[in-house]
Amino acid sequence: MNNKSSKISRRDFLKLSGVTGATAALLGNMPAAFKKAQKALTLAGGNFFEAKPENILYGVCLQCNTQCTIKGKIQDGVLVKVDGNPYSPNNMLPPVDYDTSLAETALMDGKLCPKGQATIQTQYDPYRLVKVLKRAGKRGENKWRVIPFEQAISEIVNGGKLFSNVGEDRVVPGFKDVLVAKDAKVVAGLSADAAAVAAKKMTLDDFKSKHASDLGLLIDPEHPDLGVKNNQFVFQAGRIEPGRNNYAQRFTLNSCGSLNWYDHTTICEQSHHIAYTYATAQYTSGKWATGPNHMKPDMVNAEFAIIWGTSPFEANFGPTIMSETITKSMTERNFHFAVVDPRLSKTAAKGWWIPIQPTGDLPFALGLIRWILDNKRYDATFLANANKGGALAHGEKSWTNATWLVKVDPSTGSGQAGHAGTLLRGSHLGLVTAQANTDAAGKTVTSWVTKDNISYMLDPFV
Numbered sequence: 001m002n003n004k005s006s007k008i009s010r011r012d013f014l015k016l017s018g019v020t021g022a023t024a025a026l027l028g029n030m031p032a033a034f035k036k037a038q039k040a041l042t043l044a045g046g047n048f049f050e051a052k053p054e055n056i057l058y059g060v061c062l063q064c065n066t067q068c069t070i071k072g073k074i075q076d077g078v079l080v081k082v083d084g085n086p087y088s089p090n091n092m093l094p095p096v097d098y099d100t101s102l103a104e105t106a107l108m109d110g111k112l113c114p115k116g117q118a119t120i121q122t123q124y125d126p127y128r129l130v131k132v133l134k135r136a137g138k139r140g141e142n143k144w145r146v147i148p149f150e151q152a153i154s155e156i157v158n159g160g161k162l163f164s165n166v167g168e169d170r171v172v173p174g175f176k177d178v179l180v181a182k183d184a185k186v187v188a189g190l191s192a193d194a195a196a197v198a199a200k201k202m203t204l205d206d207f208k209s210k211h212a213s214d215l216g217l218l219i220d221p222e223h224p225d226l227g228v229k230n231n232q233f234v235f236q237a238g239r240i241e242p243g244r245n246n247y248a249q250r251f252t253l254n255s256c257g258s259l260n261w262y263d264h265t266t267i268c269e270q271s272h273h274i275a276y277t278y279a280t281a282q283y284t285s286g287k288w289a290t291g292p293n294h295m296k297p298d299m300v301n302a303e304f305a306i307i308w309g310t311s312p313f314e315a316n317f318g319p320t321i322m323s324e325t326i327t328k329s330m331t332e333r334n335f336h337f338a339v340v341d342p343r344l345s346k347t348a349a350k351g352w353w354i355p356i357q358p359t360g361d362l363p364f365a366l367g368l369i370r371w372i373l374d375n376k377r378y379d380a381t382f383l384a385n386a387n388k389g390g391a392l393a394h395g396e397k398s399w400t401n402a403t404w405l406v407k408v409d410p411s412t413g414s415g416q417a418g419h420a421g422t423l424l425r426g427s428h429l430g431l432v433t434a435q436a437n438t439d440a441a442g443k444t445v446t447s448w449v450t451k452d453n454i455s456y457m458l459d460p461f462v
Helices: 010-025 027-041 119-123 149-158 184-198 204-210 212-217 244-255 270-279 322-333 361-374 380-384 388-393
Strands: 056-060 069-075 078-084 132-135 144-147 282-284 287-289 304-308 336-340 352-354 406-409 419-423 432-438 444-450 455-457
Touching (some): 078 119, 184 204, 184 212, 204 212
Antiparallel strands (some): 132 144, 406 419, 444 455
16 A cells, blocks of 8 residues: 555645535535535545545445445555445435546445445455365365366366375266266257156156167166256355356356256245245236346335334345435335334334234234234225226226135045135136237237127236
């Protein structure tokens, strides 16, 4: 670090401190604040490194899945500070206009959580692995040695007796022993017939006879459902962000031909991903299309919110400006929120605290549902819309299957009632028939015609 370049007098420092405070107070008048800050930061002859846009690198933080946009501050080739990107609404409210010059935004920092600011510790961690390590002892002895990158590639690809130097005589298979199936058509044929065997539509003997020349590609010919040996390569990603996960999926699924690509989601966010996906599903082109798997409450416009299982004023799954948004709504719009939490958290201290007991979430949720039903605090009109036509008639953008009937199969389940099965559709009762039509783009679509010859294009209630 060049101490001379960052030298600043006590008088200039006090001026700078005053302008920094003024900048924070003048967010509504950002250009003026920028000009004052620019003047203060250049008091030392323009040598303050943060005042120069060429010392700022813009990027994305991957310390969590919020993926905030960031600005990294570089001094003498070293990353010395990370802050939020002022162009992004994820880090600043309101964000600066995109046409604002880089020279001006070099002086303005957006918000960034401590985890994001810890990027520097991650980057320069003295224990960060920067070379390939190979086990130099028996399993569990925690003995390692550095090997050249080229050697690592060769051993991973070719395999062999890789640990003979520590007394292990076993042969470790390499990529070449696993990635044996390379013809996509052959793999597709094996997969289709393996599914037929599993569905008891093809015998195992018939499968073996048909694919006799390719049985060596399978993990176990007696269990073709396990697939080809390529599936023995498993990519367990853990937390992996967009960009890296797309590359990893292409490598695993396309290049390696393995089905076994996994990330962390099933042990982290799977429940709300599924809930959001199916709560926002839309019926289109004759089938259900799932919606987005992640949403945030509209704290900007909502009048009331229930914060349950998260704590925006402490540790939260972004965005970074969530606590600011809530505070702004509380002071400017009389916004209120309730916090369901066994402990009096910082977030609960600012809202209506509902101190449920640990493991009391389900009883409390059922109690809320009971109260809504008893007091008829539900949207009966919305629930009555059985299809898109009903939704459009009432000015709604979506509909539910709350009114749909369910077929009951008396041959399944216990007791006389049987077991609930698929939804009952008009076509099952002979009330509608399918009819092929051509839309304006020349694409064939299916419509359903009632006995009155009324057409319902792609109506789900059929």
